[in-house]
Amino acid sequence: MLDLRGIRHHFNGHLAVDGLSLHVERGSCFGLLGPNGAGKTTSIRIGVGLLKPDEGSVSVDGRGAPTDPEVRRLIGLAPQSLAIYDDLSARENLLFFANLYGLSRGDGAHRADELLERVGLTERARDRVSGFSGGMQRRLNLAVALVHKPMLLLLDEPTVGVDPQSRNAIFDLVREIKGEGVTIVYTTHYMEEAQKLCDVVAIVDRGRTMAVDSVAALVAQHGGDSVVRVTSGEGVREVSTDTPMPELQKAMQDTTTTAIEIKPPDLERVFLNLTGRSLRD
Numbered sequence: 001m002l003d004l005r006g007i008r009h010h011f012n013g014h015l016a017v018d019g020l021s022l023h024v025e026r027g028s029c030f031g032l033l034g035p036n037g038a039g040k041t042t043s044i045r046i047g048v049g050l051l052k053p054d055e056g057s058v059s060v061d062g063r064g065a066p067t068d069p070e071v072r073r074l075i076g077l078a079p080q081s082l083a084i085y086d087d088l089s090a091r092e093n094l095l096f097f098a099n100l101y102g103l104s105r106g107d108g109a110h111r112a113d114e115l116l117e118r119v120g121l122t123e124r125a126r127d128r129v130s131g132f133s134g135g136m137q138r139r140l141n142l143a144v145a146l147v148h149k150p151m152l153l154l155l156d157e158p159t160v161g162v163d164p165q166s167r168n169a170i171f172d173l174v175r176e177i178k179g180e181g182v183t184i185v186y187t188t189h190y191m192e193e194a195q196k197l198c199d200v201v202a203i204v205d206r207g208r209t210m211a212v213d214s215v216a217a218l219v220a221q222h223g224g225d226s227v228v229r230v231t232s233g234e235g236v237r238e239v240s241t242d243t244p245m246p247e248l249q250k251a252m253q254d255t256t257t258t259a260i261e262i263k264p265p266d267l268e269r270v271f272l273n274l275t276g277r278s279l280r281d
């Protein structure tokens with residue numbers, strides 16, 4: 001559904017994207033996971049045709065570059081920096097973008113009301129966006145991206161600055177949209193989100209893809225051992241091992257043990273093992 005091949009891009013001599021290639025299967029949820037500054041937003045902007053790369057090519061659904069308006073129409077983008085108007089109401093924002101995409105007044109109104117309902121903003125439909133919480137603005141930003149029923153939806157850090165309730169609402173909605181067959185590209189620096197939502201995750205750092213696979217495969221291949229953490233009379237001890245049982249037995253026989261925890265490898269560990277850095281910078 002989306003193919004990025006050998007993308008490179010500089011900003012004033014600084015290499016933001018360094019030969020990145022991605023292949024997003026139709027109907028899948030593809031995660032771009034990496035710390036701030038990894039090049040996720042730049043890659044997304046190139047993927048939707050907002051930015052022309054110095055090198056490389058982009059193709060959407062085998063139909064060519066997203067700079068072609070026909071191709072661009074297939075794509076919905078919820079950008080990291082909100083793309084909604086503060087001094088319009090939630091409903092007016094949706095009507096405005098519906099009109100921009102050429103929906104008739106009737107269809108636009110119908111779509112706006114449907115989306116307001118889906119993102120839980122029906123009650124606030126006629127209120128100005130400037131009075132909305134961060135979470136409400138994010139939800140509207142997502143609704144705007146869906147107004148023209150795109151086949152491919154790109155969500156750039158859709159949960160940044162969002163309260164837990166909005167976060168859950170956004171998660172549920174992304175799952176629903178995926179269930180309807182829309183292909184999703186989701187960028188985040190939160191491991192838990194990628195782990196919960198994405199079929200395939202690309203680990204990106206310094207403008208490069210370090211690994212691409214399902215979460216389970218990435219963890220199996222690059223996650224390393226489990227860590228057994230034991231709190232006892234001697235203090236806290238952490239042992240890294242692929243056979244945690246003997247460690248557990250030892251800890252259980254020690255009468256001073258007060259806590260035992262097994263931490264299986266996760267995406268954070270995959271990232272650390274691949275890059276020597278933490279996802280949380």
Ligand SMILES: Nc1ncnc2c1ncn2[C@@H]1O[C@H](COP(=O)(O)OP(=O)(O)O)[C@@H](O)[C@H]1O
Nearest residue numbers: 011015016034035036037038039040041042043
């Ligand atoms: N418009 C811009 N002008 C100059 N540098 C930029 C611009 N956009 C991004 N960068 C730089 O490119 C790198 C990648 O940024 P970005 O794609 O926003 O990363 P991410 O979305 O993963 O946080 C960063 O070092 C950032 O400072």
Ligand SMILES: [Mg+2]
Nearest residue numbers: 040041080157
């Ligand atoms: Mg970004």
